[in-house]
Amino acid sequence: MDAGRGEFGRGEFGRGGLRWLACGEDVVPAGEGWLVPRERERLSRMRFTKRRTEYLLRRCAGKRAVAASLGLPTDEASLARIAMLNAPGGAPYVEIDGQRADFDISLTDRAGQAVALVGPSGSMAAGTLGIDLEIAEPRSAGFVADFLTPPEQRWVADQRAAHGADGWDAAANLIWSAKEAALKVLRVGLRADTRSVVVTVHPVARADGWGELLIDGGAQAFPGWWRRDGAFLLTLATRTLTPPPAPMPGSADLGVAIPTHSWMANPVHRP
Numbered sequence: 016m017d018a019g020r021g022e023f024g025r026g027e028f029g030r031g032g033l034r035w036l037a038c039g040e041d042v043v044p045a046g047e048g049w050l051v052p053r054e055r056e057r058l059s060r061m062r063f064t065k066r067r068t069e070y071l072l073r074r075c076a077g078k079r080a081v082a083a084s085l086g087l088p089t090d091e092a093s094l095a096r097i098a099m100l101n102a103p104g105g106a107p108y109v110e111i112d113g114q115r116a117d118f119d120i121s122l123t124d125r126a127g128q129a130v131a132l133v134g135p136s137g138s139m140a141a142g143t144l145g146i147d148l149e150i151a152e153p154r155s156a157g158f159v160a161d162f163l164t165p166p167e168q169r170w171v172a173d174q175r176a177a178h179g180a181d182g183w184d185a186a187a188n189l190i191w192s193a194k195e196a197a198l199k200v201l202r203v204g205l206r207a208d209t210r211s212v213v214v215t216v217h218p219v220a221r222a223d224g225w226g227e228l229l230i231d232g233g234a235q236a237f238p239g240w241w242r243r244d245g246a247f248l249l250t251l252a253t254r255t256l257t258p259p260p261a262p263m264p265g266s267a268d269l270g271v272a273i274p275t276h277s278w279m280a281n282p283v284h285r286p
């Protein structure tokens with residue numbers, strides 16, 4: 016079956032806009048039959064349960080997102096046709112039946128949940144999109160002072176003045192998350208100084224849960240979106256102004272998901 020480049024290449028994702036899918040650890044298949052050999056090889060080099068669990072969870076979200084976009088089933092054999100691979104700098108790309116798919120993907124996970132964002136074609140040097148998931152966890156004054164810029168610090172302080180400790184934590188994590196999303200678009204991740212990009216958040220979300228944000232990277236600015244679902248904060252950044260992503264069929268509801276840290280029960284992997 017040729018469900019790869021021909022049917023679902025640049026045109027399909029370009030026309031259809033962005034789409035997102037969340038999934039939890041509960042749907043990650045047991046065993047490795049749903050992975051391609053290169054994914055298994057990378058997994059085999061991971062000793063710590065946290066890294067393994069997160070790697071598998073992100074693969075699961077990415078493969079399910081691609082399957083949902085292509086109308087493929089999500090059994091293990093079908094997921095094994097879809098590979099979530101990484102360029103040398105770490106940025107993910109997709110192969111379907113061993114062929115490079117012509118659309119961009121961004122992956123993230125936090126506390127037992129992962130999200131995949133799929134959109135128009137990017138390149139290894141210049142992505143089109145980035146996504147980042149965080150939880151509204153406590154962040155210290157030192158964290159805010161060290162990693163955020165002065166205008167971002169002022170906004171976080173304003174949120175505490177208006178909404179108390181949760182306002183501070185949500186704002187600090189939201190800014191942090193949007194920085195990571197933009198640095199994923201740039202394909203650099205946290206190799207870059209987090210203060211090299213400045214985030215402005217429109218604090219009121221729309222009826223569909225998405226609120227606007229803008230990340231100023233000096234030479235270029237990245238429009239983006241944020242949302243809060245229960246304990247989880249999700250941000251995304253794009254190269255060009257794009258409507259918020261549509262949820263894909265089969266996506267988990269982050270609003271009812273409880274943050275988990277399953278790896279703690281068994282921190283070191285013993286095959």
Ligand SMILES: CC(C)(COP(=O)(O)OP(=O)(O)OC[C@H]1O[C@@H](n2cnc3c(N)ncnc32)[C@H](O)[C@@H]1OP(=O)(O)O)[C@@H](O)C(=O)NCCC(=O)NCCS
Binds near residue numbers: 070101148202
């Ligand atoms: C990108 C980065 C900020 C994300 O870290 P994080 O918030 O802890 O983790 P998230 O779950 O949100 O995102 C992880 C995913 O980001 C993506 N990613 C990693 N590096 C990326 C990059 N340079 N550009 C775009 N996306 C990247 C990957 O898909 C990764 O998941 P995968 O390895 O399973 O495919 C971090 O991985 C980073 O700074 N990477 C670059 C530096 C580095 O250490 N690279 C090592 C690999 S060569």
